[in-house]
Each structure stands twice: as C-alpha cells, then as structure tokens.
Amino acid sequence: MDVGPAPNACPLCRMTDQTQPVPGIVSSQTAYASAYSRGYRAYGTSSSALAQMLSLPAARPPRGLVTAGWILTLLGVPLAALFVLVSLSAHHSSSHPAPMWASVMAPLLMTLPLWLSGLICRGIGYVRMSAFRRGAPLREKAWQVWSTARYCFRDHVVFLPHGAHAPAQFARSLIFDTAQHALTGSHTPIRS
Missing domain, CATH: 3.30.160 (Double Stranded RNA Binding Domain)
Known part of the structure; x- marks a missing residue:
C-alpha cells in the first residue's frame, strides 16, 4: 500500500532527512549585533547567502516623502506669506510705479521651489502610502x-x-x- 511521500518530504528526492523549515534557516543563519561607537549604539545584522535568498523583505511604510513634503510645505507657505506681506507693505509706503501683482508674484516665485516641492513630495508620498496599504x-x-x-x-x-x-x-x-x-x-x- 503506497501512502505517498512524508508530509515534510522534498518533492524531488521524496526524503525528509535534509529538509528544514525556511523560517528556521533564516533565523539560525542571521546574526544580530549591537555595539557602542563614539557614544552611540550601532545595530547591525549579518546573514548567510542562503538566509538572504530565503528571507522575505520587511515591509516599511514609505513615510519619508510625506514627512519631507509636510516640512517643505510648512516652511515654504509661511515664508511666502511673510515675503508677500513685506512686499505689499513696502509697495504701500513707496511711490514706486511697480504694479501690485509684481509685489505679490515675486515672493511667491522666490519661494516656489520650497513649497511646490513640498506639495509634490506629499502627493507622491500619499500615492506610495496608498499602494503600500493596498499591498x-x-x-x-x-x-x-x-x-x-x-x-x-x-x-x-x-x-x-x-x-x-x-x-x-x-x-x-x-x-x-x-x-x-x-x-x-x-x-x-x-x-x-
């Protein structure tokens, strides 16, 4: 009576003597270390080539772009508003013939790289975060x-x-x- 291969048998050789669970191999062939260097604690890992092939990558949410986008936006928008206010107050106190729109557009264009890159980073970051959640x-x-x-x-x-x-x-x-x-x-x- 043929009962088939053992539950943990390799499908190629039909034997179990050389098989091990993948999580056990990754765990046993990965070393974790920590050390102090210049007053700071440093952490590191070292894995065998087999453990690297068998391990699954750790999923980390892509928060960096969203955070950078918020920082750039929160720096750029108030800076642009401050420049606009200073420009408008200078425009009122002088008899300079420059049009009013130039007093508003010049500060906005000067701070454009800062707040626009912040908005773009936030947009890309939210798209990546959404894809991360869907996965x-x-x-x-x-x-x-x-x-x-x-x-x-x-x-x-x-x-x-x-x-x-x-x-x-x-x-x-x-x-x-x-x-x-x-x-x-x-x-x-x-x-x-």
Whole structure:
C-alpha cells in the first residue's frame, strides 16, 4: 500500500532527512549585533547567502516623502506669506510705479521651489502610502505561505506543503506567486 511521500518530504528526492523549515534557516543563519561607537549604539545584522535568498523583505511604510513634503510645505507657505506681506507693505509706503501683482508674484516665485516641492513630495508620498496599504493583504498572505515553506539541502529547492517548489534563488517569487493565487481564489497549484 503506497501512502505517498512524508508530509515534510522534498518533492524531488521524496526524503525528509535534509529538509528544514525556511523560517528556521533564516533565523539560525542571521546574526544580530549591537555595539557602542563614539557614544552611540550601532545595530547591525549579518546573514548567510542562503538566509538572504530565503528571507522575505520587511515591509516599511514609505513615510519619508510625506514627512519631507509636510516640512517643505510648512516652511515654504509661511515664508511666502511673510515675503508677500513685506512686499505689499513696502509697495504701500513707496511711490514706486511697480504694479501690485509684481509685489505679490515675486515672493511667491522666490519661494516656489520650497513649497511646490513640498506639495509634490506629499502627493507622491500619499500615492506610495496608498499602494503600500493596498499591498497589505498580499504581504500578510506571503508571510503565511513563507512560514510553511521548507528547504531541501540535498536538492537546493524551496518547497511548499502542496508540492510547489523552486530553486532557492526563486523562493520569493514562489512565495509571492502562491500568495497571489491564494488571494485571487485560483485553486490550481503552482508547479515548477
């Protein structure tokens, strides 16, 4: 009576003696260190090439552009308003024949690089943040798939419980493709 391969068996060699869970490999082959340097605490990590191939990138929200955009806008708009007020008050106190619109436009154009780049950074940042939020279900599913993945040292393949497998350098593609298929409701297993 053939009962099939063992649950943690590699789909290529059908053996379990050289397989390990992917999260365990990444954890055991990654070192974390901290040290003091010039009065500051420095942190660092070091991973083996295999751990780097098998790990999933940590998702970080793209907040930098939004923050920079707010800073530039909050600096540029009051500065432009101050320049406009100074220019208007100087225009009223002199009999200079320059038109009123020049007194308003000159300060706005002088501060344009500051506040306009702030608005552009904020716009791009909000678009990236929105895309980051939309990708949350895929990232969550990918972490679930990744936690079930195993690696066979004999055949140098990553494999999933349903039998899909790929060489270690394509582990991320296998995991994200499987997660995408699970989210879209596709019931056909991915085979390499």
